[in-house]
Amino acid sequence: MSHSTSTDTRLYNLIAAFKIDANIASVVPFGSGHINDTYRIKNSDPDGIDYLLQRINHHVFKNVPALMQNLLYVTEHLKEKLTEIPDSDLEKEVMTIVETRNGKPYFQDGDGNYWRVFHFLKDTRSYDQVTTEQQAYEGGKAFGRFQALLSDMEPGLIKDTIPDFHNIESRLAKFEQAVEADKVGRLHKVLPEAEFIRRRANEMSEILRLGRAGLLPLRIVHNDTKFNNVLLDSSDHAQCVIDLDTVMPGYVAYDFGDSIRTIANTAAEDEENVKLIDINISLFESYTKGYIKEAIAFLTDTELNSLLKGVLLLPYAQTIRFLTDYLEGDHYYKIHSPDHNLQRTRAQLALVKKLEESREKLGQIILDTWQQYKS
Ligand code: GN1
Numbered sequence: 120m121s122h123s124t125s126t127d128t129r130l131y132n133l134i135a136a137f138k139i140d141a142n143i144a145s146v147v148p149f150g151s152g153h154i155n156d157t158y159r160i161k162n163s164d165p166d167g168i169d170y171l172l173q174r175i176n177h178h179v180f181k182n183v184p185a186l187m188q189n190l191l192y193v194t195e196h197l198k199e200k201l202t203e204i205p206d207s208d209l210e211k212e213v214m215t216i217v218e219t220r221n222g223k224p225y226f227q228d229g230d231g232n233y234w235r236v237f238h239f240l241k242d243t244r245s246y247d248q249v250t251t252e253q254q255a256y257e258g259g260k261a262f263g264r265f266q267a268l269l270s271d272m273e274p275g276l277i278k279d280t281i282p283d284f285h286n287i288e289s290r291l292a293k294f295e296q297a298v299e300a301d302k303v304g305r306l307h308k309v310l311p312e313a314e315f316i317r318r319r320a321n322e323m324s325e326i327l328r329l330g331r332a333g334l335l336p337l338r339i340v341h342n343d344t345k346f347n348n349v350l351l352d353s354s355d356h357a358q359c360v361i362d363l364d365t366v367m368p369g370y371v372a373y374d375f376g377d378s379i380r381t382i383a384n385t386a387a388e389d390e391e392n393v394k395l396i397d398i399n400i401s402l403f404e405s406y407t408k409g410y411i412k413e414a415i416a417f418l419t420d421t422e423l424n425s426l427l428k429g430v431l432l433l434p435y436a437q438t439i440r441f442l443t444d445y446l447e448g449d450h451y452y453k454i455h456s457p458d459h460n461l462q463r464t465r466a467q468l469a470l471v472k473k474l475e476e477s478r479e480k481l482g483q484i485i486l487d488t489w490q491q492y493k494s
C-alpha cells in the first residue's frame with residue numbers, strides 16, 4: 120500500500136482492517152454531513168474501485184451494531200427488488216458495504232470509534248441546494264422509489280437507530296428541558312424563537328395523532344431526505360439514495376417534508392440573510408411530480424393528505440432541533456461558527472413562515488399532481 124506522507128497513518132491502519140482491494144493513492148475528507156466524518160479513498164488505478172470511509176458518530180447513533188445490521192437488511196432488500204427491474208445496475212443504484220477482514224460490517228478502533236467502508240460511487244454528484252427542475256424531479260423520483268421498494272419489507276427487521284427521531288412531542292419536550300436548564304446562558308437571546316415554536320406545538324402534532332389513531336401507516340422510510348442524500352449521475356439523473364443510518368419506521372410525510380425543506384428553499388439551510396429565504400414553487404412542483412409518480416404505487420389517500428403537513432412539520436422540527444442544540448451548547452451538530460446553530464434556527468424558522476404563507480398553493484399542487492397521475 121503506497122500513500123502520501125501528509126495523510127494520517129492512523130487512517131491507513133484502519134483501512135487495513137477492511138477487505139479493500141486497492142493501491143491507495145489518497146485519503147481525503149469528503150462531503151458536508153453534520154454528523155459522521157467521511158473520507159474518500161482514491162485508488163491509484165483509475166479503473167479500480169474507490170471507497171468511502173466513515174467514522175460513525177456513536178454519540179448520535181448509540182447502537183452501531185444494530186445500525187449496521189439495519190443497513191445490511193435494507194441494502195440487501197433494495198438489491199433483491201432491483202434484480203426484478205430490467206436494466207437495473209445494483210452496484211450503482213444501491214450502496215455496497217465492505218466488510219472487515221473478520222467478516223464484520225464495521226470496525227471498532229482502540230479509542231472506541233466505529234468505522235465502516237462503502238464502495239464509492241464514481242461520476243456522481245450531490246447538491247446542497249437544487250438549481251434546476253430536473254434535479255428536483257429526479258430527487259422526488261429517487262425518494263418515492265426508495266419508499267416504494269421498501270414498502271414490502273418486514274418492518275420488524277429494522278431497529279430504531281435513534282428512538283423518537285421525528286416524534287415532535289418528544290422533540291418539544293427535549294426543547295423545554297433545554298430551556299429550563301439554560302445550561303450555557305443563551306436563552307435570553309432566543310425568546311422570540313421559543314415563542315414561535317410554542318405557538319405551533321399543537322398544530323404540528325397532527326401527524327402523530329393521525330398515526331396513533333391508525334389513520335397513517337408506519338412504513339420503513341428514509342427519515343433524512345435532504346437533497347444531498349441523493350446521488351445524481353453526470354447528466355443529473357438520480358442514481359442512488361445514500362445516508363441510510365436513519366432508515367426506520369416512520370410516516371411518508373416525514374420524507375416528503377424533509378426533502379421539500381431543502382429542495383424548495385431558495386437559500387441555504389443556514390442562510391444568514393433570512394430575506395433570501397423563500398419558496399421556489401416550480402421546484403416544489405417538480406419534486407412533487409417525481410415523488411408521486413413513484414409513490415402512487417402504494418400511497419393511501421390519508422397519506423397523500425398528510426404530505427402538506429409534513430412540509431410544515433419538518434422545517435419546524437428542524438428549527439427545534441437546531442435551537443435545542445444551541446441551548447445545550449452545540450454538542451449534536453457540527454458547527455462552523457460560534458452561533459451557527461442560532462443562524463440555522465433562524466433560517467429554518469423563516470422557512471416555516473414562508474411555507475405557511477404558501478400552504479394553500481402547495482396543497483393544490485399536491486392534489487393536482489395526484490389527479491394527473493390517477494387519470
Ligand atoms: C443531519 O448527517 P446529515 O447532515 O445528513 C441530521 C438530519 C438533519 C440534518 C440537517 C442523524 O443530517 O436529521 O435533518 O443534519 N441527521 C441526524 O441538515 O441527526
Ligand code: MG
Binds near residue numbers: 152153345347348362
Ligand atoms: Mg447526509
